[in-house]
Amino acid sequence: xxxxQVEEKFNGERAKMTxxxxxxxxxxxxxxxxxxxxxxxxxxKDLTQQKVADILGITQAAVSQYIxxxxxxxxxxxxxxxxxxxxxxxxxxxxxxSDISKRICQICSQVQNNPQLLRSCGVPDSKADRLxxx
Numbered sequence: 157x158x159x160x161q162v163e164e165k166f167n168g169e170r171a172k173m174t175x176x177x178x179x180x181x182x183x184x185x186x187x188x189x190x191x192x193x194x195x196x197x198x199x200x201k202d203l204t205q206q207k208v209a210d211i212l213g214i215t216q217a218a219v220s221q222y223i224x225x226x227x228x229x230x231x232x233x234x235x236x237x238x239x240x241x242x243x244x245x246x247x248x249x250x251x252x253x254s255d256i257s258k259r260i261c262q263i264c265s266q267v268q269n270n271p272q273l274l275r276s277c278g279v280p281d282s283k284a285d286r287l288x289x290x
Contacts, residue, residue, distance in 0.1 A: 240259070244259045
């Protein structure tokens with residue numbers, strides 16, 4: 157085994173042992189799903205990708221990837237969570253949101269309380285039971 161192979165194996169094993177913090181799991185899996193749904197809903201309302209990017213605080217390229225489902229695939233539409241997403245998109249369109257973070261946390265909590273939605277967002281079952289961050 158070469159030095160590089162040993163180092164790669166060691167780093168891989170170390171990464172498996174290092175538990176991810178719940179906020180990291182939400183950041184990597186849940187937030188992209190929420191952003192993707194919001195981006196799609198806002199574009200349906202005839203907002204440009206750049207306007208959506210400005211509203212969500214992300215790049216136009218990210219909006220394009222969300223709309224094209226290259227990022228943040230939400231494979232299941234839960235009525236409660238998706239209704240909150242639609243309501244937030246409507247309020248964002250009307251510029252009637254003072255703190256988008258609170259609303260996203262509310263949606264994130266709905267996702268965290270639904271094992272089917274967690275799987276839909278790509279959260280591994282091994283990490284799903286540790287989520288309760290919002």
